[in-house]
Amino acid sequence: MAETLHQIDGDKPAQYDGLLPQIVALISDERDFVANMANIAAVLKTQFDWLWVGFYLVKDAQLVLGPFQGPIACTRIAKNKGVCGTAWAQERTIVVEDVNQFAGHIACSSLSQSEIVVPMMKDGRCVGVLDVDSDAIATFGQVDADYLEQVVATLMAASDVD
Template sequence: MAETFYQQSGSKQEQYQSLLPQIQALISDERDFVANMANVCAVLKQQFDWLWIGFYVVRGEELVLAPFQGPIACTRIAKGRGVCGSAWAQAQTIVVPDVNQFAGHIACSSLSQSEIVVPMLLGERCVGVLDIDSADLAMFDDTDAEFLQQVVAVLLASSDVPA
């Protein structure tokens, strides 16, 4: 396991392109889903220093808080509720430039201004979501969506995901 991370500069795309192989190396020898989610959070936090980076995993009809970095978070989110529950229900990435304009937004932190949520899909089954919040408006875009979906794919391919 490569337990070293090298922070990158450059464009957002260049940062992600450097980050993906580092994440792959970091988690490739570890199959534990929780451990790998934790290290992915740490790498993303170190690289981008967003307000909140974390995972929620599906447990029955709700998402339950999993590894994260940032302020205290909501523990459980119902399917279809807020950005996370909506991304889960729709099985698609949701980018929210201004969380105050998202109907039903769940404000775990009043500092959050924009958000991106990427569902973790194994075939048709959603096993959780990657949720990232920024203290800045309009922080996330299609580049983030594209690369964070790749991060999630690497995580899922490297981990034994509970049924």
């Protein structure tokens, strides 16, 4: 198990390209879903210094807060509510350049200005989402979507998920 993170310099693709093998090494010998989510949240928060990086898990027909790094967060989110609930319902990645322009945005932190949410799919069903918030407008784009989808696919392949 690799327990040292080597931060990567360069543009976003270079940073992600350097992080992906480290994430694989970090979680390759661990099957526990919660442990792997916790380490991935720490890796992403450390590398990019985003405001908030974390996971919500589908439990009892709502999203429930899972492992995260950052300020205190909303504990429960209903389906179709906010960016997380919408990504869950639509089972697709959603990039929001300005959360103030997203109808129904849930402001867990007033510092959040942009957001990306990636659904975590297992056997054709969404079991949770990766949620990332930034305190700057337009932080996330297609590059982030493509790479964070790879991060989530790596997590799902490496972990035992109910």
